[in-house]
Amino acid sequence: MFQTIKFLSLSVVGLMVSSSVSAALLTGTITDNDGKPIHGAMVRLKDAEKNLAETVYSNTKGRFLLHTEMEGGNLELRVRAPYFRDQKGLVALEANNPLEQKITLEKMTGEQEISDSLPAIFHFSKLPFDKGEGAEFHRNDFQRDCAGCHQFGNAFTRWPRTAEQWIPTVRRMHGYMGNRDEAMIARRAELLARGYDGKPVTTRHEFKVDSELQHAKIYEYAWPGIIFPHDAEVSRDDGLVYTVDRHGYKMIVTDLTAGTSKYIDQPYSKTPLANAGNGYSGRSNKPGPHSLALGKNGLWYVTNATSVTIGVFDAKQAAWVKEYELPAAAHYPHTIRVDKQNVVWFTLAGSQQIGRIDPETDDINIINLPKQKAKGISASTVPYGIDVNPNDGKVWYARLYADRIGYVDPMTLKVHEFDSPVKAPRRLRFDGKGQMWLTGYSEGMIARINTDTMESRIYPMPEFEPGFRPAPYALGIHPQTQEVWINEVMTDHVYRLQPDTGKFIAYPLPLRGTYTRDFSFTDSGLACTANSPIPNAALEDFTAGLFCIDAEVTE
Numbered sequence: 001m002f003q004t005i006k007f008l009s010l011s012v013v014g015l016m017v018s019s020s021v022s023a024a025l026l027t028g029t030i031t032d033n034d035g036k037p038i039h040g041a042m043v044r045l046k047d048a049e050k051n052l053a054e055t056v057y058s059n060t061k062g063r064f065l066l067h068t069e070m071e072g073g074n075l076e077l078r079v080r081a082p083y084f085r086d087q088k089g090l091v092a093l094e095a096n097n098p099l100e101q102k103i104t105l106e107k108m109t110g111e112q113e114i115s116d117s118l119p120a121i122f123h124f125s126k127l128p129f130d131k132g133e134g135a136e137f138h139r140n141d142f143q144r145d146c147a148g149c150h151q152f153g154n155a156f157t158r159w160p161r162t163a164e165q166w167i168p169t170v171r172r173m174h175g176y177m178g179n180r181d182e183a184m185i186a187r188r189a190e191l192l193a194r195g196y197d198g199k200p201v202t203t204r205h206e207f208k209v210d211s212e213l214q215h216a217k218i219y220e221y222a223w224p225g226i227i228f229p230h231d232a233e234v235s236r237d238d239g240l241v242y243t244v245d246r247h248g249y250k251m252i253v254t255d256l257t258a259g260t261s262k263y264i265d266q267p268y269s270k271t272p273l274a275n276a277g278n279g280y281s282g283r284s285n286k287p288g289p290h291s292l293a294l295g296k297n298g299l300w301y302v303t304n305a306t307s308v309t310i311g312v313f314d315a316k317q318a319a320w321v322k323e324y325e326l327p328a329a330a331h332y333p334h335t336i337r338v339d340k341q342n343v344v345w346f347t348l349a350g351s352q353q354i355g356r357i358d359p360e361t362d363d364i365n366i367i368n369l370p371k372q373k374a375k376g377i378s379a380s381t382v383p384y385g386i387d388v389n390p391n392d393g394k395v396w397y398a399r400l401y402a403d404r405i406g407y408v409d410p411m412t413l414k415v416h417e418f419d420s421p422v423k424a425p426r427r428l429r430f431d432g433k434g435q436m437w438l439t440g441y442s443e444g445m446i447a448r449i450n451t452d453t454m455e456s457r458i459y460p461m462p463e464f465e466p467g468f469r470p471a472p473y474a475l476g477i478h479p480q481t482q483e484v485w486i487n488e489v490m491t492d493h494v495y496r497l498q499p500d501t502g503k504f505i506a507y508p509l510p511l512r513g514t515y516t517r518d519f520s521f522t523d524s525g526l527a528c529t530a531n532s533p534i535p536n537a538a539l540e541d542f543t544a545g546l547f548c549i550d551a552e553v554t555e
Contacts, residue, residue: 023067024093028101030062030079037062038105040209041081044510045070045091051222051545052259055510056553057213066217071095079103080510082207083114115200116155119512121490122203124153125468127195136184137191140442141376143471144400144424146173148441149534151489153196154513156538160198163190178379205464210505212496217553218510219526221254222545223261229544231291231335232530234520237298238315241520241546243530244289244302251289251300251313251320254546256522264318269307270325283308283331291335291518295359296342303333303346310336310344310357324357330366335427337395339388339410345395347383354383354397354408354415367413372402385427385474389451391434396451398425398438405438407451421447421456427474427518431482437475439486444469446486446497459497461486462504470495476519478527485527487516494519494529496551507549512540516547526550 030041039060046053047070058064073092080086084105093099108114115123124147129139146152166189174185223229228246235242243252249266269285288306292313295301299321300313308330312322326333331350338344344357348366356365374381381402388395394407398420405425406417422440425447429437436449446459461469470488472495477484484497492514496505509516509531515538516529528548533539 023069024071024095025098026064026066026068026077026091026093026101027098028064028103030058030064030081030103030105032084032105032107038081038084040207040213040508041079041084041105042508042510044078044080046076046078046220047072048074048076050259051224051261051543053220053222053510055218055220057209057216057508059214060211068093077101079105081105082117083108083204085113111200111202114204115202117512118201118203118205119464119491119493120151120153120158121464121468121470122153122201122205123158123196124490125203125465126153126201128191137188139467140423144442145177145376145378147471147490148400151513151515151533151538153490154533154538156513156535158196160196161193163193166190166192174377177377179377181377184377203465207508208462208506212505212551213507215551215553216507217550218507219256219548219550220510220531220545221256221259221261221548222541222543223252223263224543226250226252226263226544227536228534229517229530229532229546230289231518232520232528232546233292233294233518234522234528235294235315237294239523240315241528242292242294242300242313242315243546244292246288246290246305249287249289251302253315253318256526256528256548262318264313264320266311266320269304269309269323287311290333291346293336293338293344295338295344296340297359299359301336301338301344301357301359303336305332305334305349308333310346310355324362324364326355326364327366329353330355334384335386337387339393339395340390341393341410343410345386345388345408347386347397349382349384350380352381352383352399354386354395356408356413365413367408367415369397369399369406369415370417372399372404372417374401375403376401385425385438387428387430387436389430389434389436390432394451396428396430396436398428400424400426400441405449418454421449421458426472429475429477431477431484432479433482437477437484439472439475441471441473444472446472446475446484448499459502459504461488461495462506464491473516474518476521476527478521478525480521480525485519485529487519487529489515494527494547494549496527505551509547513538522548525552 041058044055130137227248232243241254254261287304302311310324334347334349336346378401382400384400422445424442426441444461486495515533526548
C-alpha cells in the first residue's frame with residue numbers, strides 16, 4: 001500500500017519497547033525538493049493519548065523503516081532534518097498491513113527560521129565572552145556558571161532583554177551559587193544583553209550523520225504533570241525505571257514494556273524547618289529528591305537536596321519507608337551510590353563534604369574535603385559526581401568548581417585529592433576494568449583515568465564549530481559493550497564513545513530544548529536517560545519524560 005500524506009500542523013510525546021511479529025510497519029522515503037535522498041532525517045511517530053513516541057533515522061538512500069505496536073488513525077508523524085522545514089501529519093496504522101510514505105522536505109530559506117531551528121550551543125556562542133584563560137567571563141567558566149542546570153541559549157532563555165531586565169535573573173542565579181557581587185552581576189547582565197539581541201545566528205554547521213544511526217531507535221515515555229525529573233535508574237531487581245521529581249516530590253516508576261508510568265508522592269520531611277535559603281545552602285521540609293541508587297537490600301536511597309536528608313523507598317511496597325536526617329553542617333546532598341557492602345555514599349554539594357551511611361547500623365559519617373578555592377562565581381567547590389571503584393572499593397568524587405578529583409578510603413575515611421585532567425569535572429563512572437571515566441563539562445572533554453597510576457587519556461568531543469565543543473554533563477558505561485554513553489546538554493544530542501577507536505557517535509534527539517541527566521541500562525541493552533529541562537516550558541513539547549535508545553535495532 002502506498003500513500004502520500006497531506007501533512008497537518010500538530011504537537012508531541014512517548015512508546016513501548018516490543019518486537020512483536022504483529023507490530024505495525026511504517027516505511028518510506030524522504031527526499032528534498034530536487035528528489036535527492038535525505039540521510040539522517042528523524043522520523044517520529046507519536047501516540048498522544050498514551051504519552052508514547054518512537055523515532056528512527058533515514059539511511060543514505062533516504063529510506064526508513066519503523067516497526068511499532070502503536071496503531072489507529074490518530075498517530076502523529078513528524079519528519080525533521082537540519083535546515084529543512086518539519087513535515088507533520090496523521091497516519092493510520094494496522095498490524096500486518098504495512099504503510100509506505102513518500103515524504104518531501106522543503107529547505108528553510110529565512111535567516112530567522114534557520115536560526116530558530118539551531119540548538120542552544122549556537123546561540124550561547126553568540127555571547128561576547130572574555131578572551132584569555134582565567135578571564136572573568138571566559139567561555140569555559142561562563143558555561144560552568146550559567147548552563148549548569150539548564151540549557152542556556154534555547155528559545156526560553158535567549159529572548160532579547162536590556163541589561164536592566166537581565167539583572168534580576170542574574171542576581172538570582174548568582175544567589176544560588178552564594179555570590180552576590182553586584183558589580184559582577186551588572187557586568188554579566190550587560191554581556192547577556194549584548195549577546196542575546198534577537199538577531200539571527202549566521203553560523204551554518206554541517207551536521208554529520210553517523211552510519212550507526214540507521215540501526216537506532218529512540219523510545220519516549222512522557223511524564224505529564226511531572227515538574228522536574230532528575231536521575232533515572234533501571235532496577236536490576238524488576239527491570240522498571242525509577243526517577244525522582246525534584247520539585248514535584250515524587251518517585252516515578254516506568255514500565256518500559258507496558259509503556260506506563262506511576263507516580264508515588266513523597267512525604268515532606270520531618271526535619272524542622274531551618275534557614276530555608278536558596279541554592280546550595282539552607283534546608284526546608286520540602287524534600288527536593290535529586291539522585292537515587294539501589295541498595296543490595298532492594299531499597300532505593302535518595303538524596304533529598306532541600307530537606308538535607310536521605311530518603312528510603314521500598315519498591316515492593318511502592319512506599320517511602322524511612323528518612324535519615326543529616327547533621328546541621330551538611331548541605332545539599334547530591335549524587336549517591338552504593339558500594340558492594342551496601343554502604344551508601346553521597347556528595348554534599350553545598351558543604352564540600354562526602355556523606356556515608358551504613359544501613360545495617362544506621363551510622364552516619366560526614367567527611368570534610370580539603371579546602372580548595374572555588375572557581376567561577378561559586379562560593380562552594382561543589383562536590384558533584386561520585387562512584388565506587390569495583391576493584392578496590394575506593395569512593396571517588398569530582399569537585400565541579402575546583403577542577404579536582406579525589407577519593408575516600410572506605411576503611412580509614414581518609415581523603416586523597418588530585419588535579420583533574422579535564423576542567424569542570426562533573427560526573428564519573430567506573431567501567432568493568434576499574435577505569436574511571438569523567439566528564440569535563442566546560443571544555444567538552446571526556447577523560448579515562450587509571451586510578452592506580454593516575455595516568456589519563458583525553459577524548460575531545462566533536463566540535464560543532466572551532467572551539468565550541470558540546471557540554472558533557474554525565475556518562476554511563478554500557479555493561480555489555482563497555483561503550484561510554486554521554487549526556488550532553490547544549491546540542492540536543494547524546495553521544496556514544498567507542499573507547500578502543502575513540503569514535504564518537506552522535507544521536508540527534510527528537511525534541512528541541514533537551515537536557516538529559518544520567519544514563520542507565522536495561523538487561524536488553526537499552527540506554528535510558530531522563531529528559532529534564534528547567535522549566536518544562538523550555539522543552540519543545542513542554543512535557544518532560546524518558547528516552548530509551550536501542551543502538552542496534554534488528555528489523
